[in-house]
Amino acid sequence: MSRALRVGIGAAVALAALALPHALTVPYFLHLTILACIWTVLAQGQNLVQGFSGYVSIAAGGFMAIGAYASALLSVKGGWPVWTSMALAPFVAAALALVVGYPSLRVKGHYFAIVTLAYNLVIVTVLNNYESFTGGEAGMPNIQRPAALVLGGLQLSFAGREGYYYLVLLAAAAATAGGALVLHSRVGRVLIAIRQNEMVVDALGVAAWRYKLFAFVASGFLAGLAGALYAHFIGFLNPEPFGTDQSMNAILAVTLGGSGTLLGPIVGAFLVVTLPEYLRVADTYRLVVYGLLLVLATIFMPRGIVPMVSRGFRGMATRLAAALRPRPDPTP
């Protein structure tokens, strides 16, 4: 695709995203879009580890919980301003990711996946049982939305859905931009090399574990940010939405959308948020259908939707160009 076309498409998408609250007449659709933006932040984080370095972490839900609870506890129990708590929460999640990532990155492949899954289970167990602090299963109510901002006489309110939408849109865009920065840097190239052949990376004298740890901590940070955004949007927290199901949702979003691509997690996040809504008609079959989708997608489009569609477009463009080219005159 030419550069001008890319910029044009990008600008059109950005305009559409900005105008969206005015186009959506059903408030519930805006609600879903907000959730999808939050899940985009989560999926971009998951993509750093799963898509770039090829390690499957099943702890996204757990780190999301850490971010959500950190922000909620700081603002509700600590009495801190919501903005400060929301800004600090991702760092809390990242700090935990640093501490637990170091030992677990000593193991590879499936072992790493299982260890991270254990972290997720530990986090949910502690949140459920440490009732005096977290409210346990009964949860924590009355989590406030962030206060209105005044920028040069313009008042920005986040109390309504519309205002909050712009906040999560900004977060999703920032997470995607962060992913792009990493992907096009030396770090991203090393991570992809680790995915392709970790032994070669080590043999070249590159300390692979540092890069893996960076990806894991950065993904913890983004999961924490997603958690904080979620907590202050929903206004109520209990450990239930942060179980291993949520971590699997993050994996599903990355896998379905296109692991290792920048647009994939966005497409995947919108799919995992909206698909269950469509499947709600058959709520009892939801889990089965969901699992089937995951299995079929892995077998038949192992690289995800975004690479498949872009390859399709490229194929079409080549064919179109070939068709438009003036044919050589067959008669001599």
Added chain:
Amino acid sequence: MITEVLQQVLNGLAIGSVYTLIAVGLTIVFGILGIAHFAHGSAAMSGGYLTFILTERLGLGFFPAMAVALIAGAALGVVLERLAYRPVRDAPQINAFIIALGLTMILEGGNLLLFGPDQVVIPTPYQRVYTVGGLVVAELRIQVMLTAALAVAAMAIFVSRTRAGRSIRAVAQNRQAAVLMGVNADAVATMVFALSSALGVIGGALVGALLAIAPGVGEGLVVKGFAVLILGGLGSIPGAIVGGLVLGVSEALAAGFISSAYKDVIAFLVMIGVLLVRPEGLLGKR
């Protein structure tokens, strides 16, 4: 105090022998085919539910019901391998793992649809309780340990003494060389999944008799199974046996003397501790 400790150790050995069964099933699939069969616990639960239905609705005895469920479970394992894992055999390992997560969702959803959301306990006639020198010994716990020991021994004999077992060992040692020697690797994969799922179903039925079966139990069990693998070392059957018993006993001691709400946390901390000190596992080779 010493009686209390012994009592907890005994209780831990009973649940530990279930962990061992699950872990041995996981470790043979992992060691021989390189697949982290995450749906193993949910498949085991399907077998447990089937055992429950057969005893409760059809009035079969516990062991005959388990035998029927075992055959059904082995068939399920073979189907999963054929339809889901075989197509991604040559793809990167991460694909098989994502397939495993998908299968877990399908099986958990299927169990929910077929057997409902209620917790069930498989009824058994082994309800006697003996007292030996201050220790309370439930007959059911003894039965669980014996069944698990028998099942693991039967599998070990099959793998070490039969011709089919020899082909399994050959593929485990060197897949390509085995194929060149005329071993049918596809048949080995089928056999390994049948064996592993059969062991899993025994584990599921024993959990159903000892504790209860409910949605989510299978996932918890498979995570414990993998924790055992990490404790014992990848692909090692002795490691799975020792690891399972160690995990069961440490969990029971933690529940008895520290906190029953945090017993899972303690089990995972043990696992993470082992990883830090011996990443290859207790009995694993470097």
